Amino acid sequence: MPRPTRESYGDQKPPFSYIALTAMAIWSSPERMLPLSEIYRFITDRFPYYRRNTQRWQNSLRHNLSFNDCFVKVPRRPDRPGKGAYWTLHPHAFDMFENGSLLRRRKRFKLHKGEKDSLNAELTALASFNRAFLARQAGAPPPPPSMPSGTLYTPTSSFMSRPSPEPPEVVGATALLPIGPRPRRAFTIDALLEPEPRRSSPSPPLIPPLQPHCPLPLPPPYLLAAQRYHAELLAGLQQSCLPPLWTWRDTSQLSHYTLNS
DNA sequence: GCTTGTTTACAATAAG
DNA sequence: CTTATTGTAAACAAGC
Numbered sequence: 001m002p003r004p005t006r007e008s009y010g011d012q013k014p015p016f017s018y019i020a021l022t023a024m025a026i027w028s029s030p031e032r033m034l035p036l037s038e039i040y041r042f043i044t045d046r047f048p049y050y051r052r053n054t055q056r057w058q059n060s061l062r063h064n065l066s067f068n069d070c071f072v073k074v075p076r077r078p079d080r081p082g083k084g085a086y087w088t089l090h091p092h093a094f095d096m097f098e099n100g101s102l103l104r105r106r107k108r109f110k111l112h113k114g115e116k117d118s119l120n121a122e123l124t125a126l127a128s129f130n131r132a133f134l135a136r137q138a139g140a141p142p143p144p145p146s147m148p149s150g151t152l153y154t155p156t157s158s159f160m161s162r163p164s165p166e167p168p169e170v171v172g173a174t175a176l177l178p179i180g181p182r183p184r185r186a187f188t189i190d191a192l193l194e195p196e197p198r199r200s201s202p203s204p205p206l207i208p209p210l211q212p213h214c215p216l217p218l219p220p221p222y223l224l225a226a227q228r229y230h231a232e233l234l235a236g237l238q239q240s241c242l243p244p245l246w247t248w249r250d251t252s253q254l255s256h257y258t259l260n261s
Numbered sequence: 262g263c264t265t266g267t268t269t270a271c272a273a274t275a276a277g
Numbered sequence: 278c279t280t281a282t283t284g285t286a287a288a289c290a291a292g293c
Contacts, residue, residue, distance in 0.1 A: 066267050
């Protein structure tokens with residue numbers, strides 16, 4: 001645990017809003033996304049002021065996470081078990097802070113209803129996708145490595161067996177992007193298990209993941225599919241985010257930030 | 262019971 | 278002064 005130095009704000013309240021503090025935490029992480037507990041830890045590690053009255057400010061921070069559209073809750077990958085979801089920044093929310101001042105935003109970032117709906121549909125589809133994989137993992141033994149990559153997923157778990165008009169091999173994606181301009185592959189396990197995302201038109205190359213999680217024993221196909229989805233999501237987020245918004249000015253204490261121009 | 266997350270309500274403060 | 282943004286409290290649900 002870092003000790004406060006005379007360079008830090010010490011016990012004084014840092015001149016950053018909760019939104020700014022949360023954005024710093026998210027942005028400082030390698031994957032640009034953090035669970036809630038890690039956001040807490042980032043703040044308490046660097047700003048001693050927030051080591052007291054934790055109930056109060058953490059409630060406020062959670063309020064900000066839910067209330068502000070600039071924060072996006074991303075479901076955990078099935079191979080990353082843990083509590084709570086990951087929080088990241090919306091790709092369109094990076095001009096919130098004007099001229100390097102993290103003290104107050106230029107304007108509130110607010111999504112229109114259509115954008116919000118399609119984003120929520122996509123994220124709930126991802127959550128359903130993850131749950132389906134977990135259910136399959138728990139119910140049936142992991143698929144043999146010889147499983148053909150085009151194998152359709154037949155839902156067997158209880159939560160998938162609700163009466164539904166759509167084909168059963170579509171996992172929770174019935175409402176995926178009914179409106180909205182972003183084209184994306186059909187969110188079926190079949191589509192995600194394909195070796196390469198086929199793109200009808202040449203699209204800009206995706207930014208490679210910062211930390212490719214690819215252990216030597218190759219994970220089963222459904223894990224690859226989930227990883228690919230998250231990689232695409234992350235790449236999409238990063239395309240409008242690079243280069244990093246701010247850097248540390250004091251690397252020993254990490255309490256002062258400067259915004260890159 | 263605790264953590265995470267959502268939501269409403271209202272006070273406080275900065276910005277225009 | 279008016280409005281927009283931020284901070285705080287609180288009720289509540291879901292999941293572990």
